[in-house]
Amino acid sequence: MKTTREFSLFLLLAPFCWLAISPQLNARPLANLPSVEASSSDSSLPNSKSPEPAAPESGSIREVIDDRYKVRYQTWKNEFLSTDIGRAQWEMYAHHPRLVLTITIAETNPNGAATGRYKWNSNGELIAATIVLGRQVDQGYPSSVYYPVMNALEPFESKQLIGGSVLAATKIAHEFGHVMKISGTPESLYRLQVQLVPVYNKIFLSNGYNTSDPRLVELAQKMGGNPVEIWEDREYWGEANAMLFLRDRVAKERFHCKLFNKIKRTVEEYAKGYEERFAEIAKSQGASYSCSWR
Numbered sequence: 109m110k111t112t113r114e115f116s117l118f119l120l121l122a123p124f125c126w127l128a129i130s131p132q133l134n135a136r137p138l139a140n141l142p143s144v145e146a147s148s149s150d151s152s153l154p155n156s157k158s159p160e161p162a163a164p165e166s167g168s169i170r171e172v173i174d175d176r177y178k179v180r181y182q183t184w185k186n187e188f189l190s191t192d193i194g195r196a197q198w199e200m201y202a203h204h205p206r207l208v209l210t211i212t213i214a215e216t217n218p219n220g221a222a223t224g225r226y227k228w229n230s231n232g233e234l235i236a237a238t239i240v241l242g243r244q245v246d247q248g249y250p251s252s253v254y255y256p257v258m259n260a261l262e263p264f265e266s267k268q269l270i271g272g273s274v275l276a277a278t279k280i281a282h283e284f285g286h287v288m289k290i291s292g293t294p295e296s297l298y299r300l301q302v303q304l305v306p307v308y309n310k311i312f313l314s315n316g317y318n319t320s321d322p323r324l325v326e327l328a329q330k331m332g333g334n335p336v337e338i339w340e341d342r343e344y345w346g347e348a349n350a351m352l353f354l355r356d357r358v359a360k361e362r363f364h365c366k367l368f369n370k371i372k373r374t375v376e377e378y379a380k381g382y383e384e385r386f387a388e389i390a391k392s393q394g395a396s397y398s399c400s401w402r
């Protein structure tokens with residue numbers, strides 16, 4: 109069964125977006141099932157020394173970067189801002205009417221990144237989110253199964269066609285994709301998923317991995333999918349935004365179509381049900397850069 113296979117596949121994946129694994133499941137490696145990202149009260153995000161923003165009236169980007177990492181962070185940020193889409197998204201959050209987006213660098217999970225600490229106001233609007241970048245986010249390529257865009261860069265770096273800062277900026281774009289997606293997710297649905305995913309996982313582990321169990325079918329209906337479906341949908345939205353960044357970043361590079369064709373092949377192999385969101389971005393390249401993605 110596809111879902112069971114996906115659960116098994118998940119066991120093989122390095123936790124690129126490590127907030128996607130709840131602390132409880134981390135403590136039980138055999139129960140390494142997807143969970144939803146931690147809630148704003150979750151303690152698995154590294155502690156920031158800066159205080160949380162208090163009920164902001166207008167949004168901004170707070171960059172909480174340790175002195176040790178300021179030079180590398182600026183390089184990654186400059187790379188992100190070298191594209192039209194990177195500048196547009198940065199400006200959107202820098203002058204956002206409500207949302208305070210905190211960006212910081214953590215010691216843990218050096219090659220990964222995560223987004224969490226979400227807060228909503230009483231109108232149900234997202235007012236806070238935190239992106240945590242690994243201190244070596246310019247290295248390391250996550251699995252092609254759930255990260256078809258970031259993974260596709262690997263051969264181009266080994267051929268010295270791109271540098272690590274492009275990889276880092278692509279990871280930043282992936283996390284921005286998470287923020288944008290969660291901005292459009294009702295708080296009630298997010299809270300429901302945080303609450304029900306552990307319940308689902310517990311039953312799944314005790315019923316012989318039977319996803320047809322009526323209890324699991326009902327839980328999946330309530331929260332809009334089983335834990336893998338919820339998790340992969342979020343990751344593929346992150347990847348779609350990463351692709352949007354790369355569309356601009358490599359538009360004038362000779363290997364442009366090679367990169368996009370590699371993404372296309374991986375999406376067709378592992379993410380067929382999500383192909384449309386990637387195809388739309390590929391089609392938006394403009395006539396002069398149209399590759400074979402149709």
Ligand SMILES: [Zn+2]
Nearest residue numbers: 125282343346
């Ligand atoms: Zn992610």
